[in-house]
Amino acid sequence: MDMADVSEYKENDPNRIEKGLPYYNNNSNSYPSTSSSPTIVSEFGEDEWEADDPANPYNWSKLYRWVHTLIVSSLVISVAFGSSVISGDQGGVMSEFNVSSTVTALQVSLMVCGFGVGPILWSPLSETIGRKPVYIIAIGIYVIFNIPCALAPNIGTILVCRFIAGFFASVVLTLAGGSISDIFKAEERGAAIAYFAAAPYAGPVLGPIVGGWVFVGTQSWRWIYWVNMIFSGVMWIVICFLPETYGPVLLRRRRGGTLSEALRKNFDLQTTLVRPFTLLLTEPILFLMSLYIAIIYALLYGFFGCYPIIFGDIWGMNSGFVGLMFLGVMVGVALALFITPQFEKRYIKSNQTPEDRLPGMMFSAPFIPISLFIFGWTSHAHWAGPMCAGIPFGFGMVLVYYAANNYIIDCFSQYCASALAAKTIIRSGGGAAFPLFVGPLYRNLGSQWASSLLAFISLAIIPIPFVFYKWGPQIRAKSHSANTSNHPPPPENLEKL
Numbered sequence: 330m331d332m333a334d335v336s337e338y339k340e341n342d343p344n345r346i347e348k349g350l351p352y353y354n355n356n357s358n359s360y361p362s363t364s365s366s367p368t369i370v371s372e373f374g375e376d377e378w379e380a381d382d383p384a385n386p387y388n389w390s391k392l393y394r395w396v397h398t399l400i401v402s403s404l405v406i407s408v409a410f411g412s413s414v415i416s417g418d419q420g421g422v423m424s425e426f427n428v429s430s431t432v433t434a435l436q437v438s439l440m441v442c443g444f445g446v447g448p449i450l451w452s453p454l455s456e457t458i459g460r461k462p463v464y465i466i467a468i469g470i471y472v473i474f475n476i477p478c479a480l481a482p483n484i485g486t487i488l489v490c491r492f493i494a495g496f497f498a499s500v501v502l503t504l505a506g507g508s509i510s511d512i513f514k515a516e517e518r519g520a521a522i523a524y525f526a527a528a529p530y531a532g533p534v535l536g537p538i539v540g541g542w543v544f545v546g547t548q549s550w551r552w553i554y555w556v557n558m559i560f561s562g563v564m565w566i567v568i569c570f571l572p573e574t575y576g577p578v579l580l581r582r583r584r585g586g587t588l589s590e591a592l593r594k595n596f597d598l599q600t601t602l603v604r605p606f607t608l609l610l611t612e613p614i615l616f617l618m619s620l621y622i623a624i625i626y627a628l629l630y631g632f633f634g635c636y637p638i639i640f641g642d643i644w645g646m647n648s649g650f651v652g653l654m655f656l657g658v659m660v661g662v663a664l665a666l667f668i669t670p671q672f673e674k675r676y677i678k679s680n681q682t683p684e685d686r687l688p689g690m691m692f693s694a695p696f697i698p699i700s701l702f703i704f705g706w707t708s709h710a711h712w713a714g715p716m717c718a719g720i721p722f723g724f725g726m727v728l729v730y731y732a733a734n735n736y737i738i739d740c741f742s743q744y745c746a747s748a749l750a751a752k753t754i755i756r757s758g759g760g761a762a763f764p765l766f767v768g769p770l771y772r773n774l775g776s777q778w779a780s781s782l783l784a785f786i787s788l789a790i791i792p793i794p795f796v797f798y799k800w801g802p803q804i805r806a807k808s809h810s811a812n813t814s815n816h817p818p819p820p821e822n823l824e825k826l
Contacts, residue, residue, distance in 0.1 A: 384583070386512040386574045394512045397574070398521045400567055401505045402528040404468070407564045408498040409532025410539070411475075411557045412440045412760075416633040417540020418648045421550035426484040430768060435488050437633060438761040443495020445757030448503040448750035453602050455504050456746055459578035460511070461571060467500035468565045475558035479551045498561075502529060502753050507746040510738050511574035519676055519686070519735055523669040526731035527662050530723070533629055534658045537636070541652030604744060605751035612810055614740055614801065615748055617793050618733045619755035624790060625697060625726045627759030628783060632658075632719075634767035639704075639776055644712045657716045661723020665693075669731060683739035683812065684801040690732035690794040696725030698788040705780025732794070740801075740811045 382388060389397075415422075419433045447467075455463045474494040481487045505528070509521045540553045573579060608615050632655070640651045672689040679685040700722035707714025734752075741748035771779040797804070805811040 384579060386576065386579075387514055389512060395521070397512060397571060398509055398524060400571060401501075401508050402524045404464075404501050404564050404568060405505050405525065405528035406532040406535065407561050408471070408501045409529050410536045411471075411498060411532075411561060412444070412495065413437060413533040413536030413630070413633055414540040414557050415536075415550070415553055416637075416764075417537045417542070417553060417652055418544035418550050419637070420648075421544065421548075422484065422487070425550075428484050431765060432484060434634060434764045434768070436491050437630065437764045439488050439492040440495035440498070441630065441757050441761040443492045443497075443757075444499040444502055445754045445761065447496040447499030448605065448753045449602060451500040451503045452605060452746045452750035455500075455507065455575065456577070459573045459575045460504050460508050461568075461573045463500055463504065464568050464571075465565070467497040468561065468568060471497040472558055472562045472565050475554050475561065479554035479558065499753065499757070502757075503750050504746065506734060506738060506749045508574050510742070510745050511576060515739060515742075516677060516681060518738070519673045519731075520670060522735050522738070523666060523673075523727075523731045526734055527666055527727045529626070530629060530726055530730065531659065531662050533633070534655045534662070534723070537633060538652040538655050538659075541648040541650075545647060545649040604747040605754060608741065608744065608748055608810055609751045609755070612741070612808060614797060614804060614808075614811060615737060615751060616755075617797075618737055619752040621790050621793050622730060622733055622752060623756045623759035624787060625729055626756045627763040628697070628701070628722075628787065629658075629726060630760040631763035631767040631783070634764045635771045635776070635779070638768065638771050639708050639715050640712060643708065643776070646712075654712070654716045655719065657719025658723035659719075661720040661725070662727050663723075664720070665724045665727035665731070669728070672728075672732070682802070683736055683805070684798050686732050686735040686739060687794045687798045687801075688732070689728050690736075691798060693725045693728035693732075694791045694794060696721040697729070698784040698791075700725065701780050701784035701787060705777045705784070708776040708780070736797070740805060742812060744810055 379385075386394075415436045419430060419436075422428070422433050422436070423430060451463055451467065471494050474490050474497070477490045478487050478494070481490070505525055506522070509525055510518060513521050539556065543553050543556050544550060609619065610616075636654055637651055640646045640654050641648075646654075669689070672692075675688060676685050700718045700720075703721070704715045704718035707718065734749075737748050737752060738745055767779075770782075773779075774782065806813050
């Protein structure tokens with residue numbers, strides 16, 4: 330549905346049915362709030378979601394929705410874990426196949442490249458057939474492609490299969506945020522998004538911790554892939570039992586599978602395939618927020634290259650103990666989850682505009698460069714210094730991602746899956762590139778100045794959330810795709826009806 334239609338909602342406007350448009354049966358002349366579950370009327374004048382309709386995901390019990398959120402977040406952790414777990418040992422692959430450290434790092438980079446390509450397909454497909462079947466098909470194939478990695482006779486097999494695995498695994502990174510927005514209203518969504526925000530970062534941090542000790546215990550890099558397959562396989566079984574959450578698909582099933590002209594238009598694959606790129610090129614909010622997330626994500630994946638240099642080469646630790654150094658980042662992630670409810674309370678008491686999501690990002694952004702300065706300039710003093718530097722980094726990156734993700738969803742709720750797909754494409758590009766050059770960067774510049782260079786980059790982007798906090802409403806007012814109202818956006822499925 331065009332944004333002009335959203336801005337022209339009137340109380341019980343029967344003319345909207347005559348025009349073939351849905352309307353809210355709301356008792357207010359103001360922009361509709363998501364604090365209730367209003368009746369949505371189709372172009373045929375049929376009531377689709379009654380106020381207390383149990384089929385409406387918004388009306389599921391709070392416990393059930395939170396269980397669903399935790400499962401989806403765990404699925405994100407499993408996929409992100411798979412991208413970095415092989416960094417727990419790179420020496421085994423190097424020696425067995427006689428390749429360089431840069432080629433070995435491609436095991437991480439190519440899977441993350443797959444993360445960036447997959448959303449082009451998964452976003453529109455999920456908006457056509459629903460979230461659940463896309464999850465089941467894609468994750469099932471991802472599990473299978475761990476087998477040739479574990480049995481690979483050469484490095485080429487590993488690299489090709491890692492890219493394919495990343496392509497199918499990206500379905501989780503693309504759809505998880507949309508799945509959460511399917512079941513939580515805007516004023517409830519923030520706390521759920523916080524757990525989702527931690528998952529894409531907690532997973533990669535957990536990877537080298539587990540992978541390092543798997544190699545120490547088995548002396549085989551192949552077992553790292555087997556462990557990853559087991560983890561993802563268990564999560565695939567769990568996801569098979571989850572219900573569909575995407576409103577338009579649920580409504581279509583209620584109609585007996587018949588699509589209206591409006592549904593046919595909105596389920597057009599040709600339109601939705603290009604939508605993520607269109608949004609990136611035309612929406613400065615989405616582009617700059619995605620760029621910010623991409624830099625933070627790239628810094629995290631860069632750690633997989635520089636941690637072995639700092640803790641392995643300088644301090645002489647084995648793969649298992651190098652992995653344990655990531656515990657500092659995990660502590661920061663946990664602290665971020667602890668403080669997130671405070672920002673949620675602040676949001677609930679605010680006017681609940683999209684910009685009211687940004688204070689968490691404004692508060693946490695400086696922690697990123699601070700952590701990098703500490704990481705670099707304590708690296709030769711004591712191993713505890715760079716390890717503890719991970720605490721402010723983990724804290725800052727989760728809060729940044731939590732706030733930015735909520736802001737993107739609130740700004741582009743009509744195109745939520747496409748906006749999140751665009752964000753994933755940009756983010757994955759950064760995550761794929763950094764592992765390839767961060768090793769040479771640290772070896773050529775030294776740990777102090779290499780870390781300082783990255784710190785200055787993260788320092789330069791700090792103003793972005795402050796700019797949108799002040800001028801975001803004016804920017805959205807000129808947008809063709811963003812929500813132009815300063816009130817909470819309507820449910821995502823409104824545009825799809």
